Amino acid sequence: xxxxxxxxxxxxxxxxxxxxxxxxxxxxxxxxxxxxxxxxxxxxxxxxxxxxxxxxxxxxxxxxxxxxxxxxxxxxxxxxxxxxxxxxxxxxxxxxxxxxxxxxxxxxxxxxxxxxxxxxxxxxxxxxxxxxxxxxxxxxxxxxxxxxxxxxxxxxxxxxxxxxxxxxxxxxxxxxxxxxxxxxxxxxxxxxxxxxxxxxxxxxxxxxxxx
Amino acid sequence: xxxxxxxxxxxxxxxxxxxxxxxxxxxxxxxxxxxxxxxxxxxxxxxxxxxxxxxxxxxxxxxxxxxxxxxxxxxxxxxxxxxxxxxxxxxxxxxxxxxxxxxx
Numbered sequence: 001x002x003x004x005x006x007x008x009x010x011x012x013x014x015x016x017x018x019x020x021x022x023x024x025x026x027x028x029x030x031x032x033x034x035x036x037x038x039x040x041x042x043x044x045x046x047x048x049x050x051x052x053x054x055x056x057x058x059x060x061x062x063x064x065x066x067x068x069x070x071x072x073x074x075x076x077x078x079x080x081x082x083x084x085x086x087x088x089x090x091x092x093x094x095x096x097x098x099x100x101x102x103x104x105x106x107x108x109x110x111x112x113x114x115x116x117x118x119x120x121x122x123x124x125x126x127x128x129x130x131x132x133x134x135x136x137x138x139x140x141x142x143x144x145x146x147x148x149x150x151x152x153x154x155x156x157x158x159x160x161x162x163x164x165x166x167x168x169x170x171x172x173x174x175x176x177x178x179x180x181x182x183x184x185x186x187x188x189x190x191x192x193x194x195x196x197x198x199x200x201x202x203x204x205x206x207x208x209x210x211x
Numbered sequence: 212x213x214x215x216x217x218x219x220x221x222x223x224x225x226x227x228x229x230x231x232x233x234x235x236x237x238x239x240x241x242x243x244x245x246x247x248x249x250x251x252x253x254x255x256x257x258x259x260x261x262x263x264x265x266x267x268x269x270x271x272x273x274x275x276x277x278x279x280x281x282x283x284x285x286x287x288x289x290x291x292x293x294x295x296x297x298x299x300x301x302x303x304x305x306x307x308x309x310x311x312x313x314x315x
Contacts, residue, residue: 004258031301032304035301043294058235060240090290096260097262098267172248175248179244
């Protein structure tokens with residue numbers, strides 16, 4: 001879902017760059033306020049893991065592939081603001097060093113995968129935790145929130161493409177959410193796999209969430 | 212703490228180096244939609260910058276698998292350092308803030 005240069009028109013990418021820039025500034029402030037000693041290495045590890053895992057494209061239907069996004073995972077582990085910072089770090093490096101996503105579209109990608117993927121996805125998880133309770137509920141809720149984060153990010157991307165005049169909204173919305181409904185299942189499965197691994201080996205790391 | 216960093220980083224690096232060659236080379240969701248709905252050409256020759264390691268393949272390494280693994284290794288380490296560094300930087304700035312809050 002890394003948008004290349006050329007897909008978004010100037011007004012759209014400028015507006016999204018401004019929104020994401022503001023969100024990053026707020027996230028830096030919030031993270032700085034609440035960050036503890038223990039969270040710092042986890043910020044590095046989580047970002048490194050998400051970067052590596054995003055390289056693993058898995059095949060989905062019809063000659064298409066998808067890969068892990070990691071927004072909800074980052075936010076569940078470290079909180080929604082730090083989640084935005086982690087996604088931002090990954091996206092900036094992917095863009096500037098690996099030509100994955102355009103420079104002009106970087107703000108849009110941070111909006112889609114950081115603000116929606118991590119922040120909004122996290123609050124879906126929080127709301128679900130109030131509705132669905134039980135011993136396995138964090139995994140069920142993490143799965144649903146991760147799946148939804150992918151759908152919402154794909155929908156946001158469609159809206160951005162249509163505002164830019166690149167493709168009609170209905171066309172892109174159906175195609176993008178359709179394929180990402182499948183990719184989202186992968187997202188959900190990887191998120192629960194990581195959470196259950198951490199719960200088994202270092203359950204204390206599931207208590208680091210802040211801000 | 213040291214053990215956590217070593218183990219965590221080891222897992223990330225192992226994924227980037229050893230699993231990335233197994234990744235599907237099919238176009239991703241957005242790329243496929245762009246292909247199907249005929250707007251992929253909107254991005255042609257539009258790159259603003261020329262990134263040093265395009266498409267996760269380290270230039271100068273002939274073996275494709277090795278080029279991908281090295282690119283993954285480098286990227287994982289850089290991302291770790293920046294995210295960790297951001298944390299250290301924010302923490303360093305934090306104590307003064309805490310003081311200010313308590314003195315209010």
